[in-house]
Amino acid sequence: MKHLIVLLLPFIFSFPAFSQNSSSISGYMTDAExxxxxxxxxxxxSYGAKGTSTNASGYYRLPDIKxxxxxxxSSYLGYENFERDIVLKPGESLxxxxxxxxxxxxxxxxxxxxxxxxxxxxxxxxxxxxxxxxKDLPAMFEDDVFRSLQLLPGxxxxxxxxxGLYIRGGSPDQTLILFDQATVYNPSHFxxxxxxxxxxxxxxxxxxxxxxxxxxxxxxxxxxxxSSKDGNRDRFESNLSIGLLASGVSLSGPLKEGKGxxxxxxxxxxxxxxxxxxxxxxxxxxxxxxxxxxxxxxDIRYNANNKLSLSFYSGNDKLQFPFAEDAGIKLSYGxxxxxxxxxxxxxxxxxxxxxxxxxxxxxxxxxxIASTPFERSNNIYDYSFKANTEYIAGERHDFLxxxxxxxxxxxxxxRQDHSQTFSSDHQxxxxxxxxxxxxxxxxxxxxxxxxxxNSYGENKPLRFEPRVSLEYRPSSRLRLQAAxxxxxxxxxxxxxxxxxxxxxxxxxxxxxxTASGSQYALGLKTIPWKGYGLDMELYYRxxxxxxxxxxxxxxxxxxxxxxxxxxxxxYAYGMExxxxxKIGRLTGFMGYTMSVTRRRFPxxxxxxxxxxxxxxxxxxxxxxHDFNLVMGYKLNARWSxxxxxxxxxxxxxxxxxxxxxxxxxxxxxxxxxxxxxGKVNASRLPxxxxxxxxxxxxxxFFGMGEAKWxxxxxxxYSRRNVWFYQFNLxxxxxxxxxxxxxxVLPSITYSLNF
Numbered sequence: 229m230k231h232l233i234v235l236l237l238p239f240i241f242s243f244p245a246f247s248q249n250s251s252s253i254s255g256y257m258t259d260a261e262x263x264x265x266x267x268x269x270x271x272x273x274s275y276g277a278k279g280t281s282t283n284a285s286g287y288y289r290l291p292d293i294k295x296x297x298x299x300x301x302s303s304y305l306g307y308e309n310f311e312r313d314i315v316l317k318p319g320e321s322l323x324x325x326x327x328x329x330x331x332x333x334x335x336x337x338x339x340x341x342x343x344x345x346x347x348x349x350x351x352x353x354x355x356x357x358x359x360x361x362x363k364d365l366p367a368m369f370e371d372d373v374f375r376s377l378q379l380l381p382g383x384x385x386x387x388x389x390x391x392g393l394y395i396r397g398g399s400p401d402q403t404l405i406l407f408d409q410a411t412v413y414n415p416s417h418f419x420x421x422x423x424x425x426x427x428x429x430x431x432x433x434x435x436x437x438x439x440x441x442x443x444x445x446x447x448x449x450x451x452x453x454x455s456s457k458d459g460n461r462d463r464f465e466s467n468l469s470i471g472l473l474a475s476g477v478s479l480s481g482p483l484k485e486g487k488g489x490x491x492x493x494x495x496x497x498x499x500x501x502x503x504x505x506x507x508x509x510x511x512x513x514x515x516x517x518x519x520x521x522x523x524x525x526x527d528i529r530y531n532a533n534n535k536l537s538l539s540f541y542s543g544n545d546k547l548q549f550p551f552a553e554d555a556g557i558k559l560s561y562g563x564x565x566x567x568x569x570x571x572x573x574x575x576x577x578x579x580x581x582x583x584x585x586x587x588x589x590x591x592x593x594x595x596x597i598a599s600t601p602f603e604r605s606n607n608i609y610d611y612s613f614k615a616n617t618e619y620i621a622g623e624r625h626d627f628l629x630x631x632x633x634x635x636x637x638x639x640x641x642x643r644q645d646h647s648q649t650f651s652s653d654h655q656x657x658x659x660x661x662x663x664x665x666x667x668x669x670x671x672x673x674x675x676x677x678x679x680x681x682n683s684y685g686e687n688k689p690l691r692f693e694p695r696v697s698l699e700y701r702p703s704s705r706l707r708l709q710a711a712x713x714x715x716x717x718x719x720x721x722x723x724x725x726x727x728x729x730x731x732x733x734x735x736x737x738x739x740x741x742t743a744s745g746s747q748y749a750l751g752l753k754t755i756p757w758k759g760y761g762l763d764m765e766l767y768y769r770x771x772x773x774x775x776x777x778x779x780x781x782x783x784x785x786x787x788x789x790x791x792x793x794x795x796x797x798x799y800a801y802g803m804e805x806x807x808x809x810k811i812g813r814l815t816g817f818m819g820y821t822m823s824v825t826r827r828r829f830p831x832x833x834x835x836x837x838x839x840x841x842x843x844x845x846x847x848x849x850x851x852x853h854d855f856n857l858v859m860g861y862k863l864n865a866r867w868s869x870x871x872x873x874x875x876x877x878x879x880x881x882x883x884x885x886x887x888x889x890x891x892x893x894x895x896x897x898x899x900x901x902x903x904x905x906g907k908v909n910a911s912r913l914p915x916x917x918x919x920x921x922x923x924x925x926x927x928x929f930f931g932m933g934e935a936k937w938x939x940x941x942x943x944x945y946s947r948r949n950v951w952f953y954q955f956n957l958x959x960x961x962x963x964x965x966x967x968x969x970x971x972v973l974p975s976i977t978y979s980l981n982f
Contacts, residue, residue, distance in 0.1 A: 251316040253324055254289040254576045257282050257302065260327035262480075263461035263489060266304055267432045268356050269328070274299035278623075285535070285571055287579065292623050295320070302326050321576040323532060352697060352709040352751040352765065353440070355380055357433040373433055373454070374415075374423035379856045379872065381804035381819040382437045382765075386849050386879070387951055388918075388969040391416060391423045392723075394849040396438050396767055397800020397825035398449030401721030401733070406453045408525075408539045408567040410585035411610050411634075414731045415563060417519045417545055418473075418497070424543045424563060428467055428478045429493035429523035431457040438767055439711035439749045442662040442678035442695045443616065443628065448717045448745045448771055456539045458527045459489030469979040474498055476521075488528040488536075495521040519545040533573040541565040554598050559730075561591030577621065583614040593730055603643045606732055611635045629663035638735055642784075650784045654737050656685035658718075664695070672701040684718045684742055691716050691742070709751035717743045720776050720793075736775065739790030745771040759811030764804065771798040771827075780831065796829035798844070816859035825850040845908040846880040853877045868924045875917040880909035884955055913952070919944045933982035939975070946972040 257266045265286035272279035273290065282288045295318045302310040307328040316322060357376065374391040377383050384394040392400040405412045407425070415424040436444070436451040444451045459465075459480030467478040476495035483489060497519045525539040544562035567585035574580065587610045595602040616630040637655040641648060664678035678695040697711040718736040720743075736742045747769040754762045778794040781787070802823030809815055826844040857873040886904045922940035929935040948968040956963040 249295065249318040250292045251295055251318065251320045251322065252289065252291045252293060252576045253300065253314070253316070253322045254287070254573075255323050255325040256286045257288060257304075257326045257328065258286060259307075260329045261460075261462070262465065264431055264458055265455075266307075266328060267434075267455075269302060269304040271300065271302045271326070274301065283618075285581070287571075287573075289576060289620055291577065291620055300324065302328065304328055323576075352699075352711050352749055353436060353438045353767075355435045355437065357435060371427045372422045373425045373427060373430065377433070377435055377452070379819065379858055379874075380435070380437075381806050381821045381854075381856075382767075382802070382823075383435075384821075384849060384851055384854060384876075388949065389421050391421065393450075393452065395450040396802065397769060397798075397823065397847075397850075398771075399721070399847075399849070400723065401719060402447050402449035402717065404444060404447040404451045406451070407541060407565055408454070408456050408537075408585070409569060409583040409612075409614055410565045410567040410587045411612065412563055412565060412587060413589035413608050413610075413733055414561070414591075415543075417521075417543070424521060424541075425454060426476065426493055426495045426521050426523055428469065428476060428495070429457055429491070429521075429525075431455045438769065439695070439697065439713045439747050441676075442664045442680040442693070443630065445632070445660050445662070445680050445682055445693065445715070446634075446658070446717060446719075448715050448743060449769070456523060456525050456541075457491055457493075458537075459491035459525065461486060461489040461527075461529075466982045467979060469977060471498075471977040472975055474519075483526075483528065487530070488526065490527070491523070491525045493521075493523040515548045515550055517545075517547045517549075519543065535571040537569045539565075539567050539569075555596065557593065557595050559591070559593045561593075562589075564588045564590075578617065578619050580615065580617045582616075583612075585614075586611050589733070591730065591732075600645050601643075604730075605639070605641045605643075607637075607639045608733055609637045624668045626666040627663070628665075630661075632660040632662070634658045636735070638733055640732060640734075652734070652789065654735055656718075656735065656737060658685065659683045674699045682716060684716070685737060688742065691744075705755040707751070707753040709749075709753065711747070711749045711751075713747050715745050715747065717745075720774075722777055734777070734792075737789070739788075740775055740793055741773050741795075743771065743773045743775060745769055759809065761806070761808045761810070763806040766801075766803050768801040769799065771800075774798060774827070774829075778831070794829050794831060796827055796842075798825070798827040798847075800825040813862040814859065815861075816857070819854075819856045819858075821854040822852065823850070823854070824852070845910075848879060848881075848909065850880055850909070851877045866926050868926075870922045870924070872920045873918070876915065878913035878915050878950075881911055881913060881952065882906060882908050883911040913950045916949045918942075918947055918949065929980050929982075933980055935981075936979045938977040938979075940977075942973040942975065943970060944972065 257269045257271070258264060259266060267282055267286060269282045269286075269288075270279070271281065271288045271290065273293070278290050278293060280288055280290055293316055295316050297313070297315050299311055299313050307330055310326050310328055312324075314322065314324070372391060374393055375385070377393060378385040378391075382396050386392055386394060393403050394400065395403055405415055407415075412424075416422065417424055432455050434451075434453040434455075436453075438450055440451045457480075459482070461482045464481040465479070469476050474495050474497045476493065478491070478493040480489060480491040497517070499517060520543065522542045523540070525537060528536040530536060542562070542564045544560065547557070547559040550556035565585070565587045567583065570582045572580050572582075587608075589608040591604070591606045593604050612632065612634040614630065614632045616628060619627040621627055635655070635657050637653070639653040640650070641652075642650040660680055660682045662678065662680040664676065667675045667677070669675055676697045676699075680693040680695065682691040682693065684691065693714040693716065695711075695713040697709065700708045702708070720734050720736075722732040722734065747767065749765060749767045751763070751765045756762055774796045775793045777792055781792060784792055800823065802821060805820045806817060808817035825847045827847050828842050828844045830842045854876045855874070858871075860868065860870045862868050883906045884904065885906045920940065920942045921944055922938060925937045927935050948971060951967045951969045954965040954967055956965075
């Protein structure tokens with residue numbers, strides 16, 4: 229505690245004393261029609277006197293204003309500007325809630341919204357993604373949050389059929405995923421084809437690609453924070469969407485006396501008719517399959533200073549697949565989340581947010597082979613409490629501090645022929661304290677130091693994780709940034725990238741040490757012309773004490789928990805470029821990533837290595853070059869078009885060089901051939917590229933509501949990208965089969981809003 233006080237003293241005594249005569253303005257910003265919270269919206273006073281943006285709750289504050297007459301101006305892409313003349317009296321704290329009206333000619337832009345004032349680019353490593361960006365892109369049958377994120381620089385996809393996020397050299401388990409402050413562990417549908425988050429129930433997605441602030445922890449790499457949508461506080465509203473893969477309904481409306489709103493959304497797959505048709509011609513088609521999502525939220529504005537919300541999510545995939553006469557699989561997996569949040573404004577300088585959440589991930593696969601059942605029961609229970617307090621101590625300091633307490637239980641049981649073969653049940657309590665200070669040293673220099681102190685279960689030392697960022701703005705169109713941070717992780721994921729329903733999480737416990745790592749980043753953000761942005765970021769990250777189940781262990785039964793794992797390390801570095809256009813009929817962005825990702829485990833060797841040696845090797849998701857071009861074009865008042873072109877280096881794989889075979893050996897009972905492999909992941913698949921287009925027509929449904937048709941073509945020129953090679957391990961090793969990804973896929977969706 230003494231060390232913590234010493235660390236806090238410079239920040240406490242650096243808070244200047246402000247005149248009691250200064251005034252301030254604060255309030256919430258929302259959509260005038262739907263009452264949705266507007267995040268990162270711009271608020272400023274006339275003549276450049278002062279400016280800011282709304283936070284994740286849609287709240288803004290302009291402190292320490294000299295008394296007098298001003299015009300307050302607010303803007304947000306796709307909305308009409310708000311202007312109002314105000315007069316501030318000495319010492320007045322004006323509460324002004326702003327409701328922005330959508331523009332009548334609202335275009336279907338591809339949007340990545342900026343985080344600060346009107347002409348400021350994103351902070352280092354951060355992207356705020358609006359749902360319009362997700363819904364307007366060409367999609368494989370269904371809009372998807374994670375597939376949209378995969379188009380951003382620094383974020384990679386492993387294949388066409390995976391929605392997993394590989395961010396800055398990290399695997400999916402190194403990304404913390406939050407839904408209304410609750411942790412979600414395996415957010416996937418359709419064997420990993422889609423993420424579980426329904427875009428119709430989502431307000432915003434905040435992506436921290438790296439060097440994330442002290443508010444978050446528990447992962448080595450990145451954070452995806454998703455906020456669910458508020459209901460309409462003015463009128464009843466409904467949405468119906470019908471697609472080839474899934475259909476859904478969303479409803480929302482006001483609570484009595486205008487005190488808040490409610491929202492309910494459901495989405496279900498509609499594949500059953502397609503499966504019935506395919507089963508008549510093909511034998512290897514699932515007997516049944518569906519997924520179901522349920523979202524809900526109640527938002528209560530008790531008074532001007534108190535906002536309460538309760539949200540929930542439940543998702544489930546179910547599959548029954550007989551893949552042989554005497555063999556089949558049944559699978560049920562999904563997530564359940566409930567979260568409550570209370571935002572309280574003590575004064576125009578102090579605001580707190582309290583969150584209490586519970587989440588569960590489960591999967592129950594069962595196999596039946598030759599009348600012998602194989603069953604698994606896997607559950608994760610996560611309960612957390614989080615408290616944040618933001619103290620805006622004038623123009624120069626914005627101080628955030630809080631605590632995050634989590635109780636987590638991971639249980640796993642395997643059974644064969646009704647007899648237990650493996651069992652693991654671990655529970656732990658984790659606590660964190662953090663603080664962050666955004667200190668404006670001068671008008672063009674900002675310093676943001678922070679510290680997170682973690683306690684990971686019993687008998688483990690406290691972990692101190694400093695975080696710091698620095699920004700220098702030599703002009704209004706140029707920002708130079710640098711960041712450093714320490715991070716740790718006590719979870720690891722056992723995953724099959726082609727079938728996520730069998731994913732299993734394990735924790736650092738019983739002799740398994742916590743993984744750790746450092747991140748460094750440099751950024752240059754410019755505004756070359758009005759409405760354009762050009763960003764460049766360089767990053768390097770180290771990963772130490774990585775732990776994962778040892779693939780050489782075939783049978784876990786009876787083994788000590790700590791001996792199930794192998795341990796290694798890794799590093800990643802790269803450069804990201806983003807050029808975007810946000811004005812006019814043609815909008816969009818170009819993103820390019822050059823990156824290197826390496827791992828090292830002691831038991832991974834190649835034919836040229838000596839026994840026991842280890843070298844760094846590329847991971848399966850390492851792509852040296854990755855390029856995405858995303859465009860949206862407003863054809864006229866009703867029609868708009870969008871297009872996505874992707875080009876990337878081929879993924880690594882380990883190439884077999886030959887095989888050996890013993891003949892009549894007295895030391896071997898069989899003549900089984902042994903494959904001789906080359907260096908680990910030293911070979912590359914062919915380059916990946918794909919082009920998608922989409923068209924949207926907006927109109928009216930007999931004058932009773934808004935209607936929208938979306939027609940899309942995925943993989944327009946039917947590029948059959950290679951997924952992996954299947955080598956013949958018999959007498960002709962040189963023979964190989966190319967397992968290819970998806971051909972051209974058309975899709976159509978119809979949606980109604982009443």
